[in-house]
Amino acid sequence: MGSGDRTLRVEIRVELKPGVMDPEAETVEKSLALLGISPVSRVTTARVYVLEFTNMERARADALAREAVDRLLANPVIHRVTVTPLLD
């Protein structure tokens, strides 16, 4: 079933490449230590976007999601991206 009335969802996970500064993660690390929630040896963060498509074939939805990554959601210099079709 690649089409129909149902909703297709694609999850896009954008992480920073190793070696790229992650100030939000550093802030979380420091705050956890200040709160006494320790030892946490490392924190990393990621941004997730879930795109929903209706009445579309899976292949086209996946292609649109990849185009969204390339043209809007990620910068290949600093980001590592995982695109995962979600099965509902």
Place this chain on the structure above:
Amino acid sequence: MGSGDRTLRVEIRVELKPGVMDPEAETVEKSLALLGISPVSRVTTARVYVLEFTNMERARADALAREAVDRLLANPVIHRVTVTPLLD
């Protein structure tokens, strides 16, 4: 094996509850339409934190992660949180 020299990781996914405004998602929706990447019927976002623990039992790592959620990473009024132990 609940302890040892290995690293335990816990993934914390923070989403907005249904009905809570998500301006970032709205901006992505508008930008995708402007770029001609359409039709995307809906965009949702989530923030992911991965906490790493070394030389710790799984149960304690999970408890620290949940404390981090309750005291720092999420607001129960607006956020829905999923805590997932990662198996490496």
